[in-house]
Amino acid sequence: MLLSSCVFHFFFSKGERSKLWFFFYRTTILLIFILLFFNRIVLMDEIMFLFYFLNFLTFSFIYFYNHFSLKMSKEILPLFLLLEISIYLCLWTTNLLLFYIAFEITLFFFFYLISILGSRSRKIHATYLLILYTVFGSIFLLSAMVLFWFIYGTLEISNLSLLEREPFLERVIALLLFVGFAVKVPLFPLHLWLLEAHVEAHTTTSVLLAAMILKLGGIGMLKFMVPFLSWESQMWFLSWIVGFLVFGLIFCSISLIYQLDLKRFVALSSIIHMNFSMISLFSLTEEGISGFILSMFAHGLTAAGLFFSIGILYERFGSRNLLSFGSLVILLPRFTFCFFIFLLCNASFPGTLNFLGEIVSFFGIQEKSFSLSLFLLIILSNTILMSFWVGVKLSFGNRLTVTKFSDIHFSERFILYSLVFFNLLFGLFLSERLTSFISYEILFF
């Protein structure tokens, strides 16, 4: 359906007809989602449902933003559509080869999105880093895949419970998979490409990176690595991987303090949140994994909102430097309201979905190690403080010399309000329902 509409849209439709066609197929997908959600006709596993929904939501907002902001959606749209399809494929498949191919094709689309929509000459450097890091991870992933196939004769992860596994090879494959996925998450020290890519990319590309692409690494680990590890391997793996992740968290938290570029700031806080989610995942407790899924989903909504907000600021002021803003509450009151709420979400303020995700993660981590959970709390407090500081600096800091700027218009308002709405809706009203229907047992098929 998606593919055919993409082809139709690009090659055959013109003018109004193309808009109608596009509207028709987005509405159809929305109806399918509503049907699946309320009638529980779950053709896919329930964990992935959240990410399907997140993908749909993110791309809908991007199309909406493109339509009003870029004024050239007809040319850019095929890239976004194909990217959307490949992400759906990643979420849907349980075959490692198919996942690998869908996972890697995102690189190609991102290369074009950054190179076409990026405006500065430094985008060349960003694309170089993107390709080199991704290919580096790809080698590990490919090796893991080939080894997996040689040992077990299948690439279908759902057959895994039927197979006999050897501990040593299991650990080798898990390690290769970990490095392969760690590039996309990204984990320290493989995170440098993300900072450059975020800074050089257009708003929509940044939103996509933060909201969906970072999640693919986590989803890969959740789908293909966690069910694969036996109890002994889990113990062996946890002993050093958590230490590694904690080191990354400390490093990124310190880097966060001296960031002046708003995009870099959000990118680094994204890395911190993803690292934290990974620790939660590798606690391998029921609460930990539930917390991981909720944190990922919440981060998708929050990061999308933050990057949209920064894009809006950049369009108006032509700058992303933190020091060049202040008193936005007077100039852009509606915008400041939304942006402040996103920063609160980023700081995991109670009542938001992020808070729910992090608190469940903490429950999971403290089951394994109470001292580690306390230590993580101290590290994360830095992110919370920095988020508040940025919020206060932007909203109430020194007044700018310019006096008049238009506040957010209809499309921007729609996007920001919707993201705030969904975050608060899930955080306040659906938290109980979400935690009940995510179960650790689903992971083991």
Place this chain on the structure above:
Amino acid sequence: MKSYFFEIESLIALWILLSSFYMIQREKREKNYKVVKNFPEWIQSTTKLIFCALLFLSFFYVETIEDFYRYLVSFLFLISINWFLEERSYEYWTNILLLFLTVLLFFTLENLFLIFLLLEIQTFIIYFLVIKKGSREATRGAIQFFFQNVVVTFFFLIGLYFCYLNFESFSINRVDDLFLFLLIFFKLGLFPFHLWILNLLKVTNKLLAFLLGIYLKFVYFFFIFKFCFYPSPLFLIMGLTSLIFGSIGGLFQMNWILIFVYSMIVNVGNILMIYSFGSFMSLIFSIYVQLFYLILSTFFLLALRELKEEVKDSSNEYTMNPWSGITYSILFFSFMGIPPFVGFFIKIPLIILLFSKQAFWLLFVFFIANLFSLFLYLRGTKYLIFGGYQKSYWCDLKFVGGREKRERAMILTSINGFQILFICFMPMVLVCIVELIL
């Protein structure tokens, strides 16, 4: 019935005779025996028609690998005269037909001495086609090629002599003499025998680049399959060195055709490494990789028809025409070996084979060599996409006017179309093949 369809050599010979006869008649008609420079277009179109008919009929009778190769070279010949034939002189035409005839005869012969003679005829034809260009560089390149070929042929003859001493015959099933291999390595253009192909391709046209870089390679691959298909460390070493030096050597090139040659060296090294395992699985994989190599390299040459000679001069490609800029960069992404493009499926069989033999060090070297070649193609992509980044907007998606532009659009679309086509079903084919073998 089958034999009639497959004995197209006689038909080709007949066709050469007829076209030569026509040429003589026409020359006679022209008073004073004036030399007729160009052949009429109907000869070319009739040849295409005959080939299409033959290919269509013989498709149903492909049973052995020999048939497959014969079918493949016929198909490639059709491609060469359809896409790459630019110079329409009689000498060119007759020589290309003769070359095709020698290639077809190659598949039927089992006598090494006769094969040697055919290879020499091919050398002479190539020499003639290059030297006909008339420039000083072309003449120098052709003479260098000829002399280097003479040296290697000398070794081949020594090898033949030893063979005859041992078996008292030239009709042998298995070649394992180092002297005999040298000629094949030379013809394949493997490192360190690659200099002649660099010199020749720099000065010749795209037709000869196609013939030397792609078309004739299949003949030598068939030779290896027929006479030397067994586990061989020599092939492994030659393949690996070609892979490494091809990847590193390519980094210093700023000319598209030289980049093509180095990518060819890397890919041929890759195929030779697959051959070196000598198992049934490696045979299937090698054919599979050869087909992908054919697709990829042909598209590269097609792209070279459009691009300027130097990499730096192509920096405006994306600004001038975003569609072609993106198409070429897809091609380079494919060469980088990024899934799901064709290039990925060239690399994966060797990885599978190396894993199966637990040759992890070789695998490591293979990955490093690939990283080097990745830089090469990344640089090409950089020049294509970012060369004129100040003006890059998605505004010029229409091809403006003229037959030439339409043809260009068709070529670009076909490059994209094939790549996207192979995205869809090739992973499945790979999995099916491997599962069938196991």
